[in-house]
Amino acid sequence: MLYILKSIFYTFFPKKCICCGNILQTDEKFMCQKCNDLYPYPDKIEYKEEFFAPLAPYMADICILGHYHILKQPVLKFKFNSNVFCGRLLTDMFCGKLKRQQWINDIDYIVPVPLHKKKLRKRGFNQSQVIARMIGKSLNIPVQADNLRRIKNTYDQHLSRGSQRYDNVKGAFALKDIALFKNKSILLVDDVITTCSTSVECCKVLKQCEGIKIYIGAIASDRKIL
Ligand SMILES: [Zn+2]
Structure with missing residues (x-):
C-alpha cells in the first residue's frame, strides 16, 4: 500500500538530483x-601542484570532498538558504572520506574558518562551523571554534580577483590563545576553497603555535581535477 502511494506521489512530484536538478531514477538517491x-x-x-602550492609549506595534508562545479547547488542551498538537509548530506559524504585518511585519528581539534561577527549577524550562522560540528560529532573529535577569530570583515572571495584575494584576507585572522594549539594536530575546516588565500592566511596565524600540525578539509574546491 505504502509502495503504491509512494509511486503515485513521485509520479506527480518526482525526486530530483540535488546537484543538477535532473529527475532521479528509482535506484538513485x-x-x-x-x-x-x-x-x-x-x-x-x-597538493604540490600549482593550485594548492601556496598551502604546501604550511599544511601536513588536505582532504576535499569534490568539485565545486558539481556540488555548487547543495553547497549554496546550505550556505544561503540554511538548507540543513544539504549540509548534512554533504558532511556525511565528507566524513566517509575523512575516515579513510590515516591521519584522522591524530586530530586533536577541528577548527572552522571563522566568519566576522558582522557577517555572522547578517547570515545567522557560520556554515564552516556547522560543518565542523557535524564532523566533530560524527568522528568524535572536539571542535574549537573560539580560538581562531576573524578580526577583519572581508568581502566574499568570489567577488575579488587574483592578487586582490590575498590583499582582501591579509591580516584578517588572529588567535586568542596561542598556547592552546601548541603541539596539536588540527583540522582546519572550510566549506569551499575558491582560492587558497583564506586557508593560507589562517595557516600563517596558526603557525604561531609551536609544534602545530595543520590539516585542511573542505567540502568543495574550484580546482578541477578530472
Ligand atoms: Zn545530477
Missing part, C-alpha cells in the same frame, strides 16, 4: 549517477 561519477576528488590530492 539524492544524486544522479552522472553527478555521482563526476563530483569526487581523489582521496590523496597532489
